[in-house]
Amino acid sequence: MEWLYILMPIAGVKIFWPGLIVLGIGVGIIGGFFGMGGAWMVTPGLNILGFPMAFAIGTDIAHMAGKSLISTMRHGKFGNVDYKLGLIMLVGTVIGFEVGAQMIMWLERMGSVEKVVRYMYLVLLALIAWMVFADVAKKKRKDREALATTGEVDKLSTGLEWHKTFHKIKIPPMVHLETAGIYCSAWLPIIVSFATGWLAGILGIGGGLIRMPSLIYILGCPTHIAVGTDLFEVAISGLYGAATYTFKGRTELVAAIIMLVGASVGAQVGTVATKYIKGYGIRIAFGCAVIGCAISIVLKLAPSFLPQYKVAFDNAATFFVLAVVAALSTYIAVKMVQGAKAEVAGKKKAAMARAA
């Protein structure tokens, strides 16, 4: 079974390459569907395959940039990417990220902040999860009321509508984001991207988990546009992140390419699944992913209270993250296959009706 292992030229370790492809497929599906890089899922996966941690992050980012590019191409064809918004956001994200990263380095010089950062991340994830499920509950209530009064549900109605308040701010210059269907002050996407970038810099994460809900709830992007636009940003900033890590000698391109083979298929599946799962389906699944991420952080924090169980908690965190990846990617893939089957069957039926 030697052929199932490949020697990594830089890291010097033999890796089970089908495992890299499977991991690529899983995170490709999730990334293409939610519009995030998903670094929190890849790193434990690489670790379990025996990848040295020194190369795990750089390799992850390199594959993430390629994978997000593939998803952006497909989302672009669906009309899910607002390039103007993506470019405006990119400026704010980069500056915010840099400010956040510098701030955390300054805080680290004053004392250990790692635990505080993890608690902050946990609180933030709890807030995002609450926001998503509060939105879903409000939307359901609105739909019930609409059904009771008018007998039909508005397809484009949403639960939380904070963005309407933010759109009332008319500080010039105003900007019209055609694809997203938003007319607002240019300062709104700049400030939102700066704030999300700053938080990502402080927390040491990519930021897709924060940016995607911000695009929906603060800017008022439709869910699909938020997913596509976020991926456009991840593709560009991820490439830059890959450059910085590679320059430090921390990227194993061979592994990244093998993962890309799986991710190219996964990203297509995840992206096409957004065609069949409506906006609120994506939001609910995203809320579940956020809860999954939060639980993995709780498991990482637990050894500080019970140090004797550190190994057990670390293993539990890794297996939990991989279980979340498996469950979410299976759900998305099944929905995509069901949707595609129904569409093909519908087309055949229509063709037969025309022929008759």
Place this chain on the structure above:
Amino acid sequence: MSRIWTKLGGWVFFVLVVMPELALAAGGGPVAPMVIVADTRNLTGLMKWWADLYNHSYVWFTVLTVVLIPVIGVIMGTLADIVMTHIGIDLKSRELAEH
């Protein structure tokens, strides 16, 4: 046409954005200084050339990685695209709905 220019502008902007430490990863943070040398004794062909490049020049290693990732991404994406079009589903439009 304007969309192409916007996309092109995006990539040009990326090249211009040269700010350090934009490292995207969960718990990534700054990387500790460390020199790693690739062991090329068991490698042959392309793999050996790649490891030699890593040992000799981080700059060229980085340039090639940054060029190869999007190129391979586009090739793989296009191939996967071709496969998907054979399924027979509409890949150019979707119904906009939040419900």
